[in-house]
Amino acid sequence: MRHVHTTTPAANQMLLEGALALSEIEQTGWRIDKGYLDATILEVENRIKEVDQSIRNDPSFVKWRSRYGTNANVASANQIAKLVFGDLGYVCSVRTDRGDRESASKKAMEDIDLPIVKNYLLGNKLRKLHGTYLMGIRREMVEHHGIWLVHPNFNLNTVVTFRSSANAPNVQNMYKREPEYANTLRRCFIPRPGQQFVETDLASAEVKMAANYTLDPVAIKECLDPKADPHKDTAAKLFCMTREEVSKMARFHAKNSFVFAQFYGDYYVNCAKNLWSAIQDLTVNDSEETILQRLAKNGITELGEAPEEGEPRQGTYMAQVRKVEKWYWEKKYKVHTQWKRDWYANYKNDGGIMMKTGFAINGSYSKNDIINYPIQGSSFHQLLWSLPRINAAFRKFKMKSRVIGEVHDSVDVDAPPSERDDVIEVIKQIMTKDLVKAWPWLVVPPVIEAECCPVDRPFADLVGLKEELDGSWVPADLAKWKVKFGNWVLKS
């Protein structure tokens, strides 16, 4: 039986109310520290000049110039690829997306120990910071009653999964993972005078939403058990270790290069390659033994190659990751695997899919797309449903706090310190209690995590909070807070 899927009235209403909420959020805007921004732009421009000059002073630049003459451009990916992999004879293992050229990406060149390459990659990085982020903010900045603001656009009509996107400037992709760049950029954003930033996140939103779709009992149990650490279990399998032998780094790479990759539909060949390069310098936890030695003890001495057909050769890391992949999908999460098969078969039959949140997607998509879209979209819809209600609650309680932005599974608020705990409480009530009542199909309920900055401090100073028994929220690491910012003020 063929079903033609149509977005439900409830989902359309969510979209409209969400658009209104995002419109309010846009009008509120983000305050900018103009003095800091201007000074930092000059500083970064000077650093770029220095880096560019050291490229031009490099002995290898003679070859670069003889190839390109006056067109030699120290910022050209194509040109440095020709220099490094052509003139200098290095072997490139990464191709561009179309596969017709040698790549000059970080991944392709980070292991090349040449000053000119290091400086090229540094220049790239600084140009991104300067052009995309700092200048992007300055271009969008407007003055309002003596305060400088940007008003980023939040779009609900652009993304295939019915997620949001943001632009002008895009505040959904600001540096976060690298402290140095995160600090430099996030110092641009400051709260309104006397206020502070509060941020709440949905913990593991997509993993939980996947369990809500697949109803895999193993996944559900892990989501509901705060002591479960499935990434550690997977790391132990991947690296032939006990759970105790899994270090933080080993767990990190298992999570990012295997679990998440597999989750989005990658396969063992890519995972094995990425894991193999990640573990080259790692050791077994609390031990001198390297992971490579551990694998060798288990008969694995090389990465190996992707087989043309059939299974990878025994004794290679490819074969090991293939084995873990089979265990992962055919044994551990076999219900999830069956769901993927059924979900895709239904799509092939219907020509579209229906999300549990009421949004329909029709058209021609790959298997990976069809499996990922409902999970990505529905995770965000938890937030979309909540945003107008958060705005309404702030109004109802006559609060001065304002939502200023949203990053798919997190909400950013500019709040007076007296309202800090109330802000978190309001969001917690809506996103973890009201929402579960409205959507009874949520077998894995959402959980909120919270962070905040000190009063009058920029976004760079976000610190994790934990909830006390009395319902107040305090820094998870009070000692660290005290060293950085002085005494923690409960309520002011």
Add this chain to the structure above:
DNA sequence: GCCATCGGCGCG
């Protein structure tokens, strides 16, 4: 000078 495309890279 304008436009479209590509490579590259930031975030969830």
Add this chain to the structure above:
DNA sequence: AAAGCGCGCCGATGGC
């Protein structure tokens, strides 16, 4: 069958 999903944005490049 396909081979990790979704975005926005910059600078380089090449055609007009």
